[in-house]
Structure formats: structure tokens, C-alpha cells
Amino acid sequence: MADTCQTSPRERPKNLGLSEIMLQIRLPLPGKLSILHRVSGVLLFLMLGPLLYCFQLSVTSPGDFAVFKSMASEPLCRALFAVIIWAYLHHICAGIRFLLLDMHVGIDLASARLSAAIAFAVSITLTLILCWRILL
Amino acid sequence: MINRIVVGAHYGLKDWIIQRVSAVVMAAYSLFMVIVLLVLCPTTFDAWRNVFSFGLVKFATFLFALSLFYHAWIGIRDLWMDYVKSVSIRLTLHALTVLALVGYAGWMAAILWRL
Numbered sequence: 001m002a003d004t005c006q007t008s009p010r011e012r013p014k015n016l017g018l019s020e021i022m023l024q025i026r027l028p029l030p031g032k033l034s035i036l037h038r039v040s041g042v043l044l045f046l047m048l049g050p051l052l053y054c055f056q057l058s059v060t061s062p063g064d065f066a067v068f069k070s071m072a073s074e075p076l077c078r079a080l081f082a083v084i085i086w087a088y089l090h091h092i093c094a095g096i097r098f099l100l101l102d103m104h105v106g107i108d109l110a111s112a113r114l115s116a117a118i119a120f121a122v123s124i125t126l127t128l129i130l131c132w133r134i135l136l
Numbered sequence: 137m138i139n140r141i142v143v144g145a146h147y148g149l150k151d152w153i154i155q156r157v158s159a160v161v162m163a164a165y166s167l168f169m170v171i172v173l174l175v176l177c178p179t180t181f182d183a184w185r186n187v188f189s190f191g192l193v194k195f196a197t198f199l200f201a202l203s204l205f206y207h208a209w210i211g212i213r214d215l216w217m218d219y220v221k222s223v224s225i226r227l228t229l230h231a232l233t234v235l236a237l238v239g240y241a242g243w244m245a246a247i248l249w250r251l
Binding site: 038041042044045048049052055056058059060062065092095096099102 | 156159160162163166181184185188204208211212215236237240243244247250251
């Protein structure tokens with residue numbers, strides 16, 4: 001009896017390779033929201049220096065303001081600003097969802113999936129609107 | 137007086153709470169600035185600069201920046217803890233992260249209080 005219950009101990013922790021993470025494991029929507037929350041956080045952290053520099057240029061003098069404006073009209077800069085806008089909005093929308101989950105709001109599977117979809121929908125819509133109003 | 141608690145279920149609770157409080161501060165600031173920018177519509181340099189020379193906005197912007205830097209510290213610290221196994225490299229990255237963020241805080245104060 002004891003023998004039948006015993007299973008060979010599985011190796012733990014199990015280390016996943018990058019290919020398994022990227023190709024084999026299909027994350028559900030809340031999982032995608034969560035990993036993108038981390039990715040957007042890293043992007044925002046990396047952009048802190050450049051953003052502070054942009055802010056400094058924009059408020060220091062009319063000359064610096066003009067420099068910032070011409071810099072911001074470069075296509076590469078615009079693309080970067082679009083990414084930063086998305087990262088900020090994704091991070092804040094997913095973050096508000098996490099705060100609600102922390103307060104035990106919507107923790108059953110169906111509402112958690114729904115709120116993840118809402119967070120994606122809101123952040124993507126706001127990103128498109130902001131990019132259209134500011135960058136185009 | 138030695139009263140250091142380095143193990144147990146509450147280890148890290150302070151940072152966990154600060155990360156969430158700073159998140160609320162930043163969300164509130166974002167909403168506040170969206171309203172300010174929609175009302176004032178600062179499109180010229182003078183108008184844009186005036187927004188931030190306003191006492192309340194300066195104060196709120198600095199609080200936002202401090203919340204952002206503390207929030208970023210906790211997030212990036214967790215990132216290094218999750219992915220960097222070598223203690224010496226992790227410690228170096230932690231130190232560099234703190235130095236960068238403290239420097240940013242000083243930089244932000246300098247930008248705002250020159251206005």
C-alpha cells in the first residue's frame with residue numbers, strides 16, 4: 001500500500017529554459033498582463049534619466065524648449081515616446097488591478113480574467129488616444 | 137537596544153506597503169495633472185513653465201517624483217533578487233540602482249526649485 005502511494009520525487013525547483021518560457025508555456029491573460037507589468041516597469045526605469053533630461057529641457061529656457069521640441073519631432077524619439085506612453089498606461093492600469101486584488105476585490109477566476117481584459121482594453125485605448133493627440 | 141527583525145512573515149511588509157502607497161500617490165498625481173493640463177492647455181514655453189512654477193504643482197510634482205523613485209527602487213530590487221543569482225553582482229546592481237535613484241531625486245529637486 002505504502003509502495004503504491006509513493007511516487008518518485010520530482011526534481012524541484014524546475015528550471016525553465018528561455019525557449020520553454022517563450023514558446024511552450026501559454027500564459028493566460030492575467031499572466032500576460034502581469035509579465036508586461038514587469039516589462040513596462042523596467043522600460044520606465046530605464047527611461048527615467050532621459051525623461052528627466054527632457055523635463056529639464058522643457059522648463060529651463062525658451063532655447064532649451066526649442067531643442068526639446070526639435071528633438072521630439074525625430075521619428076525615433078516619437079516611437080520611443082509612444083513606447084513610454086504605453087508602458088506608463090499599462091503599468092498604471094495593471095497596477096490598479098493589482099491594488100484591487102490586494103483588497104480581495106475580484107479574486108475569483110472569472111472576474112480576474114475579466115479585469116485583466118479590461119486593463120488591457122483601457123491601457124491600449126488610452127495609448128492610442130494619447131499617441132494620436134500628442135504625437136501625430 | 138537590538139530590535140531587528142530579519143526573518144518571519146512580516147519581513148518586507150514595510151516595503152510592500154510603501155510600494156502600494158507610492159502607487160496611489162502616483163495615480164492621484166496623474167489624474168491631477170491630466171485635469172491641470174486639460175484646463176490650462178499649456179502649449180507655449182511660458183505657459184508650460186508657469187504650470188510647474190505654481191507652488192501646489194511644484195510640491196505635488198516633487199512628491200510624485202519621490203514616490204516614483206522609491207517605487208522604482210522596490211520594483212527593480214525585486215527584479216535583481218529574482219533574476220541575478222550571484223551575490224556580488226546583485227549587490228553591485230542594488231548599489232547602482234540606489235545611487236541612480238538618489239541622484240535622480242536630487243536632479244528633480246534642482247530642476248523644480250530653479251523655476
